[in-house]
Amino acid sequence: MGLWKGVRPAAKGWQLHQLDVNNAFLHGDLHEEGSGNSFVALLVYVDDVILASSDRDQIQQIKDHLHSTFQIKDLGNLRFFLGLEVARTQKGIAVNQRKYALDLLKETGFLSSKPVRTPMIQTSKLSQDTGTPLEENSQYRRLIGKLLYMTITRPDICFAIQQLSQFLDKPTTDHLQAAHRILRYVKNSPSKGIFFPANSSLKLRGFADSDWAACIDTRRSVTGFCMFLGEALISWKSKKQGTISRSSSEAEYKAMALAACEIQWLIYLLETLEVKMEGLAVLYSDSKSAIAIAENPVFHERTKHIEIDCHLIREKL
Incomplete structure (x- = not known):
C-alpha cells in the first residue's frame, strides 16, 4: 500500500483521490487490467477506494463510471485512510497516524504520561522468565496488536514490538512495563511518520x-x-x-x-x-x-x- 501510494505519486506528481462506496458490495467482478495510454492504480478495501494516476481526466472518468454503478461519495484528495493521515506539499507526501496514536494514549491512560526518548532501554534483555506472570493476558494482547498497527508508519518501534510480540502467550509484569514504555515514547512524538520526497x-x-x-x-x-x-x-x-x-x-x-x-x-x-x-x-x-x-x-x-x-x-x- 505505502509503495505506490507514496513514492511514485510523490516522485511523479501523481494525483491521489479517495472514494467511499455508499452501499458496500460483497460480490462483483474486478477487472484489474485495461487498455490505453494512462496508468491508474486503485486500492480497494471493502467500501473505501483510492485512485492514483497522473491523468486527472482518467481519474474523473473512473469516478463517473463507479458512481453510475455503485453510488460513490467523492472525498476529493486523499487525506485520511484506515487510520493513516496523508498530507501533501510541494516537497512530498507525509503519512502518519497521529489521531490513532492519541486515541490509543487516551484509551490506555497515557495521554498525560511523562514521555521518553527511546522505545526500549538499550541494555534491556527480556525473556519469558522475567517478571511476574499477568493474571489476565487479554489486555497485553490488545495493546501489542494496536501498537503493531502503528508500525505501518513507525519503523522506529518495529524492533520493540517484535520483541514484545514473543510473549503474547504468557506475558509478565516486565513485558507490560516495556509495552507501557513504548506508549510513553509515542507520547513524545505522536505525529511522527514516514515521508516520500517529491524529488526522489x-x-x-x-x-x-x-x-x-x-x-x-x-x-x-x-x-x-x-x-x-x-x-x-x-x-x-x-x-x-x-x-x-x-x-x-x-x-x-x-x-x-x-x-x-x-x-x-x-x-x-x-x-x-x-x-x-x-x-x-x-x-x-x-x-x-x-x-x-x-x-x-x-x-x-x-x-x-x-x-x-x-x-x-x-x-x-
Missing part, C-alpha cells in the same frame, strides 16, 4: 543486518532490514530467525537472504505498477564474512550446514 529517484536499495543469538530463551538471532526507493523508506522488518545460527556470519547471511527475497518481491511489484527502476537493485551488509559466503559459489565445511534456501542470494547475485 527510483533506485532500489536494501540494508540488512542481524543481532546474533539475541533471544535469551532460544538463542535465535534477529534479522532486520529496510528498503529504500530513492530517498523514501518503503519497507522494513524486524524478525526472529527460524533456526539457531552457529556463527555471527551465518546470522548475517540469513539476514541478507531474507532481504534478497524482499527485494525480489519489490521488483515484481514495481513491474506490476509499471515503475521503471533506475539501474540494478543494491543490497548492503556490514558483514565481510557474509558477503564472502554470498559471493563464493563453492560449498565448504563452514557453510554447508546452512539451509539451502539461504543460498538463494547467490542466484540473485
Whole structure:
C-alpha cells in the first residue's frame, strides 16, 4: 500500500483521490487490467477506494463510471485512510497516524504520561522468565496488536514490538512495563511518520543486518532490514530467525537472504505498477564474512550446514 501510494505519486506528481462506496458490495467482478495510454492504480478495501494516476481526466472518468454503478461519495484528495493521515506539499507526501496514536494514549491512560526518548532501554534483555506472570493476558494482547498497527508508519518501534510480540502467550509484569514504555515514547512524538520526497529517484536499495543469538530463551538471532526507493523508506522488518545460527556470519547471511527475497518481491511489484527502476537493485551488509559466503559459489565445511534456501542470494547475485 505505502509503495505506490507514496513514492511514485510523490516522485511523479501523481494525483491521489479517495472514494467511499455508499452501499458496500460483497460480490462483483474486478477487472484489474485495461487498455490505453494512462496508468491508474486503485486500492480497494471493502467500501473505501483510492485512485492514483497522473491523468486527472482518467481519474474523473473512473469516478463517473463507479458512481453510475455503485453510488460513490467523492472525498476529493486523499487525506485520511484506515487510520493513516496523508498530507501533501510541494516537497512530498507525509503519512502518519497521529489521531490513532492519541486515541490509543487516551484509551490506555497515557495521554498525560511523562514521555521518553527511546522505545526500549538499550541494555534491556527480556525473556519469558522475567517478571511476574499477568493474571489476565487479554489486555497485553490488545495493546501489542494496536501498537503493531502503528508500525505501518513507525519503523522506529518495529524492533520493540517484535520483541514484545514473543510473549503474547504468557506475558509478565516486565513485558507490560516495556509495552507501557513504548506508549510513553509515542507520547513524545505522536505525529511522527514516514515521508516520500517529491524529488526522489527510483533506485532500489536494501540494508540488512542481524543481532546474533539475541533471544535469551532460544538463542535465535534477529534479522532486520529496510528498503529504500530513492530517498523514501518503503519497507522494513524486524524478525526472529527460524533456526539457531552457529556463527555471527551465518546470522548475517540469513539476514541478507531474507532481504534478497524482499527485494525480489519489490521488483515484481514495481513491474506490476509499471515503475521503471533506475539501474540494478543494491543490497548492503556490514558483514565481510557474509558477503564472502554470498559471493563464493563453492560449498565448504563452514557453510554447508546452512539451509539451502539461504543460498538463494547467490542466484540473485
